[in-house]
Amino acid sequence: MALADLSRTELEAELAAADEAYSAFAARGLALDITRGKPGVDQLDLSDALLTAVTGGDTRSRDGVDVRNYGGLEGLPEIREIFGELLRIPAEQLLAQGNSSLTLMHQALSFALLHGTVDGDGPWAGGPRRMLCPVPGYDRHFALAEALGFELVSVPTDEEGPVLSAVEELVAADPSIKGMWLVPMYSNPTGVSLSEERARAVLAMETAAPDFRLLWDNAYGIHHLRSPEAPMLDVLGMAQDAGRPHRVWVFASTSKITHAGAGVAFFAGSPDTIAWFTEHLGAGSIGPDKINQLRHARFFGDADGVRRHMARHAELIRPKFEIVTEKLEAGLAGAGAATWTDPDGGYFITLTVMPGTADRVVKLAGEAGVKLTPAGSTHPYGLDPDDAVIRIAPTMPTLDEVAAAAEGLAVCVRRAACEKLLAD
Incomplete structure (x- = not known):
């Protein structure tokens, strides 16, 4: 009873x-x-072979680059190809960087605050800014946006993701709403995966802010526990189909795949978005840790190895x-x-x-x-x-x-x- x-x-x-x-x-x-x-x-322990995957005398990538040296701001092509296949993202639209996708989120938002976006009308820091937060959701997303001066606005979720009617009502009326967090697969903490129908709807919806962004954090996209596996959505292709190619910033990492504190993080977007991100990234970086990227590429071999x-x-x-x-x-x-x-x-x-x-x-x-x-x-x-x-x-x-x-x-x-x- x-x-x-x-x-x-x-x-x-x-x-x-x-x-x-x-x-x-x-x-x-x-x-x-x-x-x-x-x-x-x-x-x-499953990934300890990473520690010996690159040794002295064997430090050149597939295209002959000595990974011990400077350069390669976009990351090694071989690791981008492996995870491009897994994430359904063209390798040329996927950047491989350091160990933390959260750092890439901070950088992308900071660049937008300081410089604006490829399709916006000025730096986000020039006016009020709000961020939609599906709940229950990921505390680190909320803390990051709050630290950068965004007002956090809760939106409810159901078994397909953020409730569309609630999101549409907010974004249509308020140009200060600049983005929405999304964990599209096995979300933190509910485990819900965004349906393709819901994904297409949020990609296509009308927004008062011309530079509205979906922060698409695919942190758990290949962390399946059982079958049937949730499908990986072709989000950049769907954004292109919706006529809003710049709307999505995609993030992912190997942090729970290999060694949590020594993985590889990824950022993806439209070709113009990648050019925008690397332009601003290059002011503060000469290139990521390519030794670690080569370790991962050799350890996995290919997408099937992952x-x-x-x-x-x-x-x-x-x-x-x-x-x-x-x-x-x-x-x-x-x-x-x-x-x-x-x-x-x-x-x-x-x-x-x-x-x-x-x-x-x-x-x-x-x-x-x-x-x-x-x-x-x-x-x-x-x-x-x-x-x-x-x-x-x-x-x-x-x-x-x-x-x-x-x-x-x-x-x-x-x-x-x-x-x-x-x-x-």
């Missing part, structure tokens, strides 16, 4: 049982951090997602206290708890030794108006640790729900 249907006496008994279970959970002395989507040690590598990742982390679902089901089924996602890819599970209890759940879990991302992180300014959404990142701990954390989390959810119902 759902907790909300119990009598007060029954609820008090449920709370007493939850308190007892919580005390037993806390007594285990766990010290787990599942705040961020980090690869586990076993995942990082696909085989990602299948090994999936074998390691799929059981962790499954055990979270199993433990939440065992602890919360029928209670009416929470729902959770069961994604086909990506790095997160979204736990939606009884409104008004997410912060309490996170605090209870933390006090018992399981550190979660703060409640509200999935919303702009860290403020979830319903206090209901919690992001679970199960990849870094061991399977046994994930099982223990999920079991205890279910106890925290049940306890917080009982407290809330008794207080109302």
Whole structure:
């Protein structure tokens, strides 16, 4: 029976049982951090051959460039070709850079603020600027835009992506809305993949700002957990078809594919956008780390090598997602206290708890030794108006640790729900 249907006496008994279970959970002395989507040690081990993929005397790329030297602002052709195939982007429209796609997002937005875009009417810093933020969404996107002076505007999402009617109403009326964040595949944190119909609609929609941008962060595009795999959309081709070739800035990286702190990040856009980006990039860079790019190209060999590598990742982390679902089901089924996602890819599970209890759940879990991302992180300014959404990142701990954390989390959810119902 759902907790909300119990009598007060029954609820008090449920709370007493939850308190007892919580005390037993806390007594285990766990010290787990599942705040961020980090690869586990076993995942990082999959890429250790990178460390010897380029050795002395063998430092020339396919076209004879000595990767130890300056130059090559666009990145090595071989790594651009491999990931161009995976991302469905022509290699000449894909730049390979340093290890962080977040850095490329910061650079692209900074260039727009200082210089304007290829189709705009001046630098964005010259007036008010707002950024649409699909929620639940990615906290680092929100923090980056806020740090650059954008006002953050929440838009709701459904099973196909941002709710189109809400987005269209905002962008049609307000020229200060300069862009919208999008994680098109296995989004952070819901795992939702943007449908092709929704993608075509946001590419084609009328906007008051002539230089409106979709910041298309394909962070999880090849992070499949099971079949059927979400399709990779030809976003640049669709933008061209819509008559808005410059609307999309595409970002991706290998940060959760190989070594998280030593990967390769990518930026893509229309040919004019690539020329714009490299012009401004060249003022502050003589070229990226080509040794690291050559390591990656040799390690993978080709796009199929990346696909085989990602299948090994999936074998390691799929059981962790499954055990979270199993433990939440065992602890919360029928209670009416929470729902959770069961994604086909990506790095997160979204736990939606009884409104008004997410912060309490996170605090209870933390006090018992399981550190979660703060409640509200999935919303702009860290403020979830319903206090209901919690992001679970199960990849870094061991399977046994994930099982223990999920079991205890279910106890925290049940306890917080009982407290809330008794207080109302």
